[in-house]
Amino acid sequence: MNLLLLEEADFVAPDRARLSGRRLKHMLEVHRAESGDSLRVGKLGGLMGQGQLLHLGSEYAELSVTLDQPPPAKLPITLLLALPRPKMLRRVLQTVSSMGVPRLVLLNSYRVEKSFWQTPFLEPDAIREQLVLGLEQSRDTVLPEVIIEKRFKPFVEDRLPELASGTLGLIGHPGDYPACPRAVNEPVTLAIGPEGGWIPYEVDLLSNAGLKPVQLGERILRVETAVTALLARLY
Amino acid sequence: MNLLLLEEADFVAPDRARLSGRRLKHMLEVHRAESGDSLRVGKLGGLMGQGQLLHLGSEYAELSVTLDQPPPAKLPITLLLALPRPKMLRRVLQTVSSMGVPRLVLLNSYRVEKSFWQTPFLEPDAIREQLVLGLEQSRDTVLPEVIIEKRFKPFVEDRLPELASGTLGLIGHPGDYPACPRAVNEPVTLAIGPEGGWIPYEVDLLSNAGLKPVQLGERILRVETAVTALLARLY
Numbered sequence: 444m445n446l447l448l449l450e451e452a453d454f455v456a457p458d459r460a461r462l463s464g465r466r467l468k469h470m471l472e473v474h475r476a477e478s479g480d481s482l483r484v485g486k487l488g489g490l491m492g493q494g495q496l497l498h499l500g501s502e503y504a505e506l507s508v509t510l511d512q513p514p515p516a517k518l519p520i521t522l523l524l525a526l527p528r529p530k531m532l533r534r535v536l537q538t539v540s541s542m543g544v545p546r547l548v549l550l551n552s553y554r555v556e557k558s559f560w561q562t563p564f565l566e567p568d569a570i571r572e573q574l575v576l577g578l579e580q581s582r583d584t585v586l587p588e589v590i591i592e593k594r595f596k597p598f599v600e601d602r603l604p605e606l607a608s609g610t611l612g613l614i615g616h617p618g619d620y621p622a623c624p625r626a627v628n629e630p631v632t633l634a635i636g637p638e639g640g641w642i643p644y645e646v647d648l649l650s651n652a653g654l655k656p657v658q659l660g661e662r663i664l665r666v667e668t669a670v671t672a673l674l675a676r677l678y
Numbered sequence: 679m680n681l682l683l684l685e686e687a688d689f690v691a692p693d694r695a696r697l698s699g700r701r702l703k704h705m706l707e708v709h710r711a712e713s714g715d716s717l718r719v720g721k722l723g724g725l726m727g728q729g730q731l732l733h734l735g736s737e738y739a740e741l742s743v744t745l746d747q748p749p750p751a752k753l754p755i756t757l758l759l760a761l762p763r764p765k766m767l768r769r770v771l772q773t774v775s776s777m778g779v780p781r782l783v784l785l786n787s788y789r790v791e792k793s794f795w796q797t798p799f800l801e802p803d804a805i806r807e808q809l810v811l812g813l814e815q816s817r818d819t820v821l822p823e824v825i826i827e828k829r830f831k832p833f834v835e836d837r838l839p840e841l842a843s844g845t846l847g848l849i850g851h852p853g854d855y856p857a858c859p860r861a862v863n864e865p866v867t868l869a870i871g872p873e874g875g876w877i878p879y880e881v882d883l884l885s886n887a888g889l890k891p892v893q894l895g896e897r898i899l900r901v902e903t904a905v906t907a908l909l910a911r912l913y
Contacts (some may be wrong), residue, residue, distance in 0.1 A: 445898045515896040538903055581897035625860055659910075661750040662816035663680045668773055671903050672910035676892075 444469050446482045446582040447494060448575060448594035449508065460484075460494065463503045468526055470496075472623035485584040486510055487575075503678050511610060514584040517545040518678050521606060523554035525637035527666045529562035534575050540577025540587055542674050548590045548606075552597060552645060555635040596647065601650040607632040615673050616641060623657040625676050633677070635669055679704050681817040682719045682729060683810060684743065695729065698738045704741055705731075713734045720746055720819040722810075731910050749819040753913050754779040754865035756841060760787035760872035764797035768808050773811025775822055777909050783825045783841075785833060787880060789872040793829060831882065838887040842867040847889035849877060850874075850908050858892040860911050868912070870904055 445635055447470070453460040462470075470476045476496055482504065484494035489512055494506035526549045539547050552558075561630070563569055574586050592598040609631040613623065617640060634641075634649050646656060659672060682705070689694040694737065697705075705711045719741065721728035726749055731740035761784045762770055772783050786795075798804055809821050827833040837840055845865040853874060868885050869876075876884070881891060894907055 536901075541897060541899060541903065542907075543897060576903035580900060583897065655900050662776060662778060662818065664776060665772075665815060668776065671906040672777075675910040 444473070444579045445483065446491065446579050447482050447506075448579050448584065449484055449494075450487045454508075457509050459497075459505060460508050461483075461503050461505045470499065471501075477503075482506070483582065484508055484510070485514065485578075485582070487578075487584055488586070489584055489586060490514070491582065493609050501617070515543060515582065517543045517585065517587075519610075520544055520674070520677070521546045521548065521610070521630075521632045522670070523548045523550050523603075523632070523634040524558050524666070524670070525550055525641070526555045527637070528556070528559055529564050531666055532559075532562065532564050533569075534668060536573035536589075536609065537555055537577040537580065538572060538667055539669055540574040540583070541581035542671065543581070543583065544587055544645075544674070546588045546590070548592055548598075550592045550634075551595045552637050553595075553642045554639040567593065594647065599645075599648045599652050603632075603638070603649070604656075605612060607653045611650070612649075613652045613677075614641065614646060614649050614656040615659065616646060616656040617658055617661075617663060618656065620656040620658045623659055623673060623676050625657075627677055631677055634675060635666065635673065638666065679814045680718065681726065681814050681819075682717050682741075683722055683727075683814050684719055685722045685821065689743075690740075693743050694732075694740065695743050696738050696740045703740050705734065706736075711739075717741070718817065719743055719745070720749065720813075720817070722813075722819055723821070724819055725749070725816065726819055734900075749796045750778060750817065752778045752820065753909065755779055755909070755912070756781045756783065756845070756865075756867045757905070758783045758785050758838075758867070758869040758877070759901070759905070760785055761790045761868065762792050762793055762872070763791070764799045766901055767794075767797065767799050768776070768804075770803060770905060771808035772812040772815065773902055773905055775809040775818070776816035777812075777897075777906065778818065779822055779909070780814070781823045781825070783827055783833075785827045785869075786830045787872045788830075788877045789874045800826065805909070831883065834880075834883045834887050838867075838884070838889075842888045846888070847891045848882075848912075849876065849881060849884050849891040850894065850904060851881060851891040852893055852898060853891065854895075855891040858908060858911050859895055862912055866912055868908060870901065870908065873901065 483493035490510035491512045492510040493507045498505040610632045612632045615635045720726035725745035726747045727745040729743045733740040845867045847867045850870045
């Protein structure tokens with residue numbers, strides 16, 4: 444936790460916040476904070492700044508808060524991701540949030556196992572928990588938007604063309620394709636497939652929606668690694 | 679597992695291999711392979727090619743193997759990494775192996791907790807296990823070399839200058855430094871710090887050894903994410 448993220452409900456006055464639970468435990472056990480210490484804080488969806496610990500006890504912590512800095516800029520990207528397996532999903536949500544992706548679409552694909560859609564990690568609270576961990580890690584305050592699309596074809600045919608309009612549309616796909624571009628200075632819509640990749644029919648539909656396949660080399664990377672590598676290369 | 683990795687001991691004839699255990703289980707349960715199927719195979723430290731399943735039973739699998747393709751090229755990099763916490767260590771070893779890093783130095787640092795050095799995940803067999811998983815993921819056959827350096831100062835003062843000689847030496851370090859270069863076409867020695875970063879004294883010693891600090895932006899990334907992002911940016 445590199446940023447203590449405060450929510451509206453934590454504020455007991457405009458410049459005072461009171462915490463308990465997970466964040467209190469972290470301050471006590473990991474930061475080993477003490478009264479008087481100054482910590483980096485941010486308000487969810489708002490500014491970042493400093494918090495001075497007025498009280499730190501086993502029940503709650505109270506901070507005097509000064510918020511005067513904007514959060515870091517997001518990347519100008521919409522990421523479409525074939526729904527990963529549940530354990531990977533949690534990590535990918537943290538990665539996406541920590542790297543500054545503002546919009547993530549979790550999408551069905553032929554090679555997504557049906558059981559993946561049953562995971563409790565897709566519940567809104569579970570998604571939010573991982574996104575918050577990513578913000579705390581990277582020092583950001585703005586939650587990414589997560590859109591869940593259980594039907595590939597209607598989404599890609601009906602909604603994607605508009606979503607991708609005016610952006611550089613890319614499909615991360617191993618094979619004999621151009622290399623993924625570097626350091627682009629335009630918005631991107633990037634689609635990353637499941638383990639085993641998109642099937643040809645899906646690549647065709649994504650192409651019809653304005654996205655073109657690009658590759659990252661011969662090596663097949665895990666989804667989380669591919670997401671990070673593609674984002675780092677693009678921006 | 680995108681590549682079935684065979685070891686010397688698996689070969690019952692020059693072009694025949696027999697497997698049991700984890701890899702057999704994976705073939706049966708994940709690949710749902712059947713006799714006659716053709717699989718991508720590689721020989722540890724050697725060539726890659728195809729294996730045809732002659733026999734697949736609950737006790738063992740036997741393959742007829744043709745090895746005729748070289749493994750993918752490694753990145754021209756030596757990665758120095760402050761020893762991560764045990765759980766992260768395992769994932770980082772897989773990542774490093776899957777991305778084609780040929781040499782990894784696990785290094786002490788002021789902010790590495792002493793207990794991290796006690797983990798069983800640092801045993802040679804445990805390290806090898808994770809590296810093999812990375813090779814199977816990315817389709818490579820050549821294990822990275824992993825060097826363990828429990829003492830920062832003697833390593834950085836006495837061994838690093840020679841190791842980094844003739845390479846672009848970089849320290850991944852958040853702060854007011856030049857941005858990490860992109861798409862370099864020369865060998866690199868890259869040092870990535872622990873959670874919380876290198877301390878100034880360590881940055882000084884690394885600088886004296888010929889490495890210079892570079893940054894990836896305002897966001898603080900987890901070690902695994904930073905490794906992937908820096909490698910994807912450099913190559």
